[in-house]
Amino acid sequence: MKNNYLILLFCIFLLNANAQEVSVESIATGLTNPVDIQNAGDSRLFIVEKSGIIKILNDDYSINPINFLNIEPLVFSIGGEQGLLGLAFHPNYSSNGYFFVNYIDLNGNTVISRFSVSSDPNIGDESTEEVILRVEQPYSNHNGGHIEFGLDGYLYIGLGDGGDGGDPQDRAQNGNTFLGKMLRIDVDNGLPYSIPSDNPFIGNSEVLDEIWALGLRNPWKFSFERLTGHLRIADVGQGQNEEVNFVLNGVGGQNYGWRCYEGNSEFNTTGLNCSEGDFTYPIAEYSHTAGRCSITGGFSYYNTEFPALYGLYFFADFCTNEIGSIDDSNELNFSGPFFSGGISTFGLNVDGDIFVATLNDGSSRRNTASIYKIIDAALGVDQYNLNSSIAIFPNPVNDLLHFNISNTDVQISEVRIYDTIGKNILNKTVVGEEENYLDVSSISEGIYQMKIYLTNGNIGNKKIVVR
Template identity: 55%
Template sequence: MTALAAGVALVLGAGGTTQAAPVLDLQLVATSLANPVAITHAGDGSGRLFITLQDGRIVIFNGTQVLATPFLDIRPLVLSGGERGLLSTAFHPNYEANGFFFVDYTNLNGDTVIARYSVSANPNVGDPNSAVIILAIDQPFVNHNGGQLQFGPNGFLYIGMGDGGGTGDPDDNAQNLGTLLGKILRINVNRGLPYTIPANNPFVTTPGARGEIWAYGFRNPWRFSFDRLTNDLFIADVGQNMWEEVNFHEFGRVTGENYGWRLMEGNHCFNPSTNCNDGTLILPIAEYSHEAGRCSVTGGYRYGGSQFPALDGIYFYADFCTGEIWGATMDGVGDWTSTLLLDSPLAISTFGEDESGELYVAHLSNPDGAIYRIGATETFSSITLTAPANGFILTSPPTFVWSPDAGTNNGYAVELSYSPSFSSFWSTYANLRLTIDTTSWAMPASVFQRIESNRQVFWRVRGVDLDQPPPRTIITSSEVRSFFKQ
């Protein structure tokens, strides 16, 4: 396991309570991949991860290895490089029964294609000859292709489209309801071919508008996701020269919202440079500047798994250039706070979620692309020493007691020393209490470290991550106590 830790900060937990920020652990699960750009699952109970490679392949990680035979290989159809390529895969909500999955790729003309494929008789291999073209969208430039596909809680397919590229959205596509560029689209792929437009889409009856549009005002939405518990939608939008942003749509809120580009970049006027917001634009819940080498936001997920309670309620996003990972949390009145959780060496191209809600990140590289599973060590906000009391003279071996409970992945190390500075000490691991041997006055597993008579002994407790080899210290009790052994 690779553990990379940022400085401890404070985040808001459920109900707005303050808790220590988790220390993230990134566990390498797959490597030797050619530019992974998307990670998803089929929702079929198989536990497999489907990894989209930019060159036009989808490969399967079955929990132990990446299968040698691709699930799908459409490289002859895909123009790959820069921001182009096979960019996303989404499995139909009823995939287990109908075998349908959808891809977003750049064709050889440089345009966006949304296509449906079917699985073959082999559940680990899709049928490359089963393609049904759902939608094709002209791209005027070589960048800002969007590329995200995601089925929403209503069973409709959501599609992220960039503004078509070029500096500053020169054609003002993102604000133009007559084009699909710079939008989040919503279509129904469950009835009629190639698709139908949901009757409650916001611009179905607007003259001159495309009915597929669900929201607009995006520059290049690079990864959006639905919260598996609340159905809220998070949309990360890549900025121009100065600001990256994360947007939020609470489930049940009115649709047809304008997220601002090119009027605004993040919370700042772009074009025009002043008086850009008439009060109707939806502002981001998080933004960051391009200082310190940051350049491009990668949107993630709000954690909904069960293995790492320290991550509950945190929405993760990253910067592609610096590898920094932030966590955003909402308090009880709807205000958001972002905390830097990890400064990694990765080029993070995407986050992913498995069937159980556990999260992953991808490192973009060829041939050394990799997938990491996100874990956490819950930090200790403090360690309280309970017994024995400070300064006691002991005639019988003590039992050391402290709090709070460390959690499943954490533990404690009790340290004893004859020096208040702990210039030398001996220690052993325990959880909440440690009893000295009543005969030898030795710590468990430390029979050669007996406490000498007529000595003052100092003790403290360290909180450690037991999931690391060797255990890694997270925090040390601020209090040091002592006792005197007669």
């Protein structure tokens, strides 16, 4: 019987969210082909560009003028699916300074390497490369590329089936190759790594010990839920279906069915043992309709800034630039499209905000890609850029919150404050410059969402902290 986990997932999620429209807030631009966004346990975001460069986005969303890492001489990035593809910081990065990358080398093969940060926390030491793993790639596409540490401290590596189309050499179902697999290795013991003792195929002569799961076509981004450690894998389809797979924390050994199945649909069973009971099927899938064609996996939202989004898993379609979400009943909802150029990756900061990047602006020019923050469309910051004309201070605030308006064409008409469950707890009608303040002394300490209505019809949004 197909394993869909529907009942189990219904119990896991903490909030039952209905179909929820999301929007995006632009936070940075001037990037070139970003393919990964990571954090190192602090307020910075690290933006991976496929040419071989990693840049730092500071907490004020400015881009550091000096690159964190530049390994362009090592990276082959001409192909559409090749380049520097993944970044993962060691769980103990703050003390050991280790970070790991996944790139395609000049021979077209996958390399997993470890680097160390230099004495400057904003600069990685390019001379410290230690190669952990090399995987030969027979074709230029379906490289996977994402790497991430699980809550268990082990490094997980997503690899595609080796490319071409239809997995012509049946690699995804072949346990004696890393291609079309999820790997799990221990980078803290052994040289260059060791095999975790509870990997699911240890002792099975037909499957390599490093393998955690089989039957993947091209896993373009996977993520571990921050609260539970459960794993979601977005697997790019061939010509019909895009899929999201789910597995409980610590449970390995799944076979996701490719090339026997594409999603829940039979694809090609010729010459393979494609018994239905042997496979784990996706919890959600969508078809190639309305121009959709390639999934980009993301994250589940567990921040409190936008309560209506809590517990939703976000992903995107690269071809339509729509952002999708999956709720606790595994129903899919799409918002957008928002921009051109292809949604290439998602990222998570230390606070749990979700970010999304475009590969470019729809052109081939450099420095045209942007980073956006996912927000609740009903409380959307993108409806008006407050920072361009209104300074709000102090924040955190004890009693009076002031609004300093620098644009003479802007006037506030009303301010509303909402708590973390979306309840409106304070309203104020603002008339004239002399009343551009809000008394919040009656509000309990905590994080709140403030919605600002302007006389010109625009609406802005701001998170405030009351002490």
